[in-house]
Amino acid sequence: MGLEINKVHCGDCLELMKRLPNESIDLIVTDPPYNLNKGFLNDNLEESEFIGFLSQVFNEFARVIKPKKAVIIFFDSGKNLPLFWRSLFKSNLVFQKGCTFYKPNDCSMPHNSVLRTSEFFFICSSSLELHTNRDKYIHDCLSFNYTKLEDWYHPTAKNIEVINECILSHTIENELVLDSFLGSGTTAVACVSLNRRFIGIEIEPKYVQIAERRIRNTREQTKLGSF
Numbered sequence: 001m002g003l004e005i006n007k008v009h010c011g012d013c014l015e016l017m018k019r020l021p022n023e024s025i026d027l028i029v030t031d032p033p034y035n036l037n038k039g040f041l042n043d044n045l046e047e048s049e050f051i052g053f054l055s056q057v058f059n060e061f062a063r064v065i066k067p068k069k070a071v072i073i074f075f076d077s078g079k080n081l082p083l084f085w086r087s088l089f090k091s092n093l094v095f096q097k098g099c100t101f102y103k104p105n106d107c108s109m110p111h112n113s114v115l116r117t118s119e120f121f122f123i124c125s126s127s128l129e130l131h132t133n134r135d136k137y138i139h140d141c142l143s144f145n146y147t148k149l150e151d152w153y154h155p156t157a158k159n160i161e162v163i164n165e166c167i168l169s170h171t172i173e174n175e176l177v178l179d180s181f182l183g184s185g186t187t188a189v190a191c192v193s194l195n196r197r198f199i200g201i202e203i204e205p206k207y208v209q210i211a212e213r214r215i216r217n218t219r220e221q222t223k224l225g226s227f
Contacts, residue, residue, distance in 0.1 A: 002019055002020060002024070003020060003201075005197050005199055006197055006199075007200070008185065008201075008202060008215070009199070009201050009202075010205055010208045011203060013057065013181065013201045013203070014053075014060065016180075016201050017057075017180060020178075022063055022064065023063075023066045024064055024066070025064045025066060025177070025178045026170075026171050026176045027072070027166075027177045027178070028064075028065055028073075028177070029163060029166050029178075029179055029187050030178070031073075031074040031183065032054060032074075032075070035050045035083055038155055038156065041204070050087075051083060054083070057180065058090075058093045059092050059093075062091060062092035062093045063126075067126065068130055068132070069126075069130075069132060070096070070132055071124040072121055072122070072123055072124075072170070073122050073124065074119060074120070075121070077118065081120070084122070088122075092126065093124040093125070093126065094124060094126065094127060095124055097122070098120060098122050098123075099138070099139075099140045099142070100119070100120060100121075100141045100142070101119045101121060101143075102117060102141060103119070103144065104117060121162075132171070134170060135171075136168050137169055138165055138166065138169035142165055144159045144162055154183045157183060157184055160189060163186050167187075167191065168194065171196055174195065174196065175196055176196070176197045177191050178198070178199045178201075180201045182200035182201055183211070184211055185200065185202075185212070185214045185215055188211060188215050189214050189218045193218055
């Protein structure tokens with residue numbers, strides 16, 4: 001049994017992704033926990049336990065993504081970045097490209113005297129080659145101002161313009177996008193506005209409710225021609 005398309009599914013992504021057929025997804029865009037203890041599940045684990053968790057997630061990505069299609073993963077650019085690499089190298093994903101999301105108006109607290117205004121995201125695949133249908137190309141450094149809307153607040157929400165760029169540069173209309181750590185729903189909202197199908201997975205019920213509300217609002221706006 002698969003997962004219903006154009007729906008947010010509440011539950012553990014490792015369990016729910018098992019229901020997806022092999023090579024059934026055209027693009028994965030997701031922002032997993034960084035093990036920074038921000039109050040999420042699986043975000044305050046021992047290093048070996050976190051690497052075990054994340055490498056299992058990456059193996060599921062490698063199983064469900066279509067050959068030569070992209071898996072785009074946001075991750076911490078600070079001290080926990082090695083956890084990403086160690087998880088990736090234990091998995092069946094293949095690294096393709098590292099990219100940066102620059103936020104000129106968002107200057108985070110300094111770490112070792114460095115003020116952070118950027119985030120990393122990494123393009124991977126299940127195969128050595130990566131060829132994608134696309135509506136446009138993507139730059140390896142994207143620059144968008146950070147915005148936070150309190151009615152759909154999530155502590156690690158990404159700017160929808162960045163997600164739009166990821167989707168437009170790696171899919172064409174009606175293709176299927178998976179976000180297994182959906183949060184407050186930005187990837188799903190982007191898919192609705194860009195005429196892509198989506199599967200969203202989020203373990204926290206409160207964020208599922210927020211995501212569903214945002215999706216409904218976006219569908220209504222789309223019908224009214226607001227996009």
